[in-house]
Amino acid sequence: MKVRAFAVGGAFVVMLALALPGVTSAQQGEQPKMSPEQQKMMEAWMKAATPGEAHKALEPTIGTWNVTSTSWQTPDSPPEMGAGTSENSWILGGRFVEQDFQGTFGDMKFQGLGYTGYDNLKKKYVGTWMDTMGTMVLMMTGSADPSGKVFTMTGMMDDVMTGKPMKLRTVSRIVDANKHVMEMFGPDPSGKEFKMMEIVYTRK
Numbered sequence: 001m002k003v004r005a006f007a008v009g010g011a012f013v014v015m016l017a018l019a020l021p022g023v024t025s026a027q028q029g030e031q032p033k034m035s036p037e038q039q040k041m042m043e044a045w046m047k048a049a050t051p052g053e054a055h056k057a058l059e060p061t062i063g064t065w066n067v068t069s070t071s072w073q074t075p076d077s078p079p080e081m082g083a084g085t086s087e088n089s090w091i092l093g094g095r096f097v098e099q100d101f102q103g104t105f106g107d108m109k110f111q112g113l114g115y116t117g118y119d120n121l122k123k124k125y126v127g128t129w130m131d132t133m134g135t136m137v138l139m140m141t142g143s144a145d146p147s148g149k150v151f152t153m154t155g156m157m158d159d160v161m162t163g164k165p166m167k168l169r170t171v172s173r174i175v176d177a178n179k180h181v182m183e184m185f186g187p188d189p190s191g192k193e194f195k196m197m198e199i200v201y202t203r204k
Helices: 002-027 036-049
Strands: 063-071 080-091 096-105 108-119 124-131 138-144 150-158 165-176 179-187 193-203
Touching (some): 138 165
Antiparallel strands (some): 080 096, 124 138, 179 193
16 A cells, blocks of 8 residues: 555645646646656656557457366366456556456356556556455566467466465467467476466457
């Protein structure tokens, strides 16, 4: 909460600093004026805040989807199946995609909520995921290939068995306008990466 408050407070301070000269001038009946430094700050702010082509690359994921999942606890374990629906929609003016998943995992009801966007400053895709299988928030960053249809992201999550952090990697492929696939990879008991999960989204 402190980090979020700091970020919001910082944004408010910048906007207030930019706005005050205009407010004062308007009160005096003059045209708002900004110093060159304030103008430069405003331009940098707007550039950082404006969605671009990297955001548009996520457009094929928007819609309502039938979802099937296959997961493995270890490379040799039998697969566990899951199914459900996912409602993906733009929020905050096309800056982030919200994914609202409802379905089952094995014999249990399962709900997940994720957000994916592109950070103009870091020049990286960013994502978060929360679900009813835990109380943690998975945070990932990554990039797209030159085609803009394959997204690779990495992040860290605490292993529920050991409590130690483990590295996760996802590869999401936009097959066409009506299908995309996400694969997740993580460490096996020996530490070697293996495919933990595959999720297939088919447009409903």
